[in-house]
Amino acid sequence: MGVLRLAFELIFVTGAVVILIASIPTNVLFEDFPIEPESYEVQDLQAVVNKVGWEPILGTKARLFLKDKVVGPESLVISRGFIYAGLADGRIIEIDKESLNFRLVTRIVDSNECYDFNYWRPNKCGRPLGMRIDPPTGNLIVVDPHFGVYKVWVKSGKTQLLGFGENDKRPKEFQGLLNDLVLDPEDPNIAYVTVSTQRWGLDKIVWELLERKNSGMVVAVDFRTQKLTKIVDNLYAANGIEVNPEKTHLLISECTAHRIVKVNLDQIRKQLKSGKVSVKPEPFAEILPGEPDNIRQHNGELYVGMALARYGGPSLSDRVSNFPIIRKALARTLHLTSKVIKFVRTSLYEHPAFEELEFMLSSGHVLYSAMPNVGAIVILDGKSGKIKRILGSNKFSYISEAVVDETNGDIFFGSFRNRFIGKLSIKDL
Numbered sequence: 001m002g003v004l005r006l007a008f009e010l011i012f013v014t015g016a017v018v019i020l021i022a023s024i025p026t027n028v029l030f031e032d033f034p035i036e037p038e039s040y041e042v043q044d045l046q047a048v049v050n051k052v053g054w055e056p057i058l059g060t061k062a063r064l065f066l067k068d069k070v071v072g073p074e075s076l077v078i079s080r081g082f083i084y085a086g087l088a089d090g091r092i093i094e095i096d097k098e099s100l101n102f103r104l105v106t107r108i109v110d111s112n113e114c115y116d117f118n119y120w121r122p123n124k125c126g127r128p129l130g131m132r133i134d135p136p137t138g139n140l141i142v143v144d145p146h147f148g149v150y151k152v153w154v155k156s157g158k159t160q161l162l163g164f165g166e167n168d169k170r171p172k173e174f175q176g177l178l179n180d181l182v183l184d185p186e187d188p189n190i191a192y193v194t195v196s197t198q199r200w201g202l203d204k205i206v207w208e209l210l211e212r213k214n215s216g217m218v219v220a221v222d223f224r225t226q227k228l229t230k231i232v233d234n235l236y237a238a239n240g241i242e243v244n245p246e247k248t249h250l251l252i253s254e255c256t257a258h259r260i261v262k263v264n265l266d267q268i269r270k271q272l273k274s275g276k277v278s279v280k281p282e283p284f285a286e287i288l289p290g291e292p293d294n295i296r297q298h299n300g301e302l303y304v305g306m307a308l309a310r311y312g313g314p315s316l317s318d319r320v321s322n323f324p325i326i327r328k329a330l331a332r333t334l335h336l337t338s339k340v341i342k343f344v345r346t347s348l349y350e351h352p353a354f355e356e357l358e359f360m361l362s363s364g365h366v367l368y369s370a371m372p373n374v375g376a377i378v379i380l381d382g383k384s385g386k387i388k389r390i391l392g393s394n395k396f397s398y399i400s401e402a403v404v405d406e407t408n409g410d411i412f413f414g415s416f417r418n419r420f421i422g423k424l425s426i427k428d429l
Contacts, residue, residue: 021329033335034199037211037324043258045310045318048289049390054311058375058393058413061428064420065100071117073414073421074400075131075180075294079138084154085414085421086128086142088119092152095421097405106157108144120359122146122202130180130241130294135188143193145178145202149221163191163221163228167201174219174228177202180240180294184265185247189223190272192231192250194238206364208237209291209317210327212256218263220272229277232263240294240401242302245382251284253292255307260285260292260385285385288378293416294401301388302380305401305413309376311392316370331364338362368398368417377402377413391424 026034066073072088083095090109095102107114108126118125123146130143140152141162148164167175176198184190197208198215208215216238218231237255244251249262261281271277290309295302308315320326338361345354360366375393380386393399398417405412409426 035331037327042318042321052387054392059395062422062424067420074416076414079133090125162223163226194241242295245300255291298404300382303402304378305399306376311374334361375399
């Protein structure tokens, strides 16, 4: 009975603390942290894995390179014998595909505050996310979530702002976390850019995943005039964007809804000319085994990196999906703890380790340690959206995208968090 009583008391006290923290008025302690999670139902993601099959070849066959030489190598592109990647510390690098030697191309922000592996200052130092090749020149078109869309000359490192600009200086309706982009296949001077959320910056993106609100959108930007036009809104954490193989639709991944939707390109173009755009997305791939990130197409198929994957059952976030009060209390506890660390750092003892710890708590990145250590690349049929294969790993997570080398069929995959780039040879597929 003593053990049962102790267990009851622990549950009671924990529940009381959760309710107390979640019930504190926002204007008392949390004016700068207005998190309000919503209740939602999670589909049976494991059933998708069971039906299609989990091939653990990423963990057993993939070669991991540049270990501990890069941090968060997201949005890989391959061009003319080189791989380009944007890193979490603000660097854009060029990797020789054969030797795997790499060099710095540029940083969007050149500041003494910005140095290699300092990933906790994205709003000061930049963080290249979406990246595409400018077809005529072989240079890069790059999305920085805070600073806008840039053209980057790969030889010289020169940069030129093409659209959006700094978040705080944009019209309010276009403020938000820019993520990925794709060029219009008929007019490369127009790009379609995902805005993952209008509530949180990149340094707080975990709270978008925890809240699960539909403040995402897609915006068209005309590089000739820098005019911005909202295409689609009310999206759940809009992340990756791609043109389908037939070049008739935009495909958009909704990370927290575990799905990909499509939007008709002809309809978008007609409405862009009229000046009034209101396009409703249609279902494409309804239930994916996790949170989809970037989408890239190759030879009629779509390769989707899973920011978080499911294998072996629900994740912790799935289990508390119907308990927003628990998620709110957890987020607020981490936020308050980060304030304590900040006080220690600024008033008692200044040290980079405290700054990193403060970031891990205030951003919610510490919660990644509670996520299952599984990753996946999902291959979809480009016409139907049907899942063809799930290439999985039971050794690492957080795959941001997979790109296929057009010259030999090898797959390279990146990550918004890991400290390596992966390569899966075509002979192992």
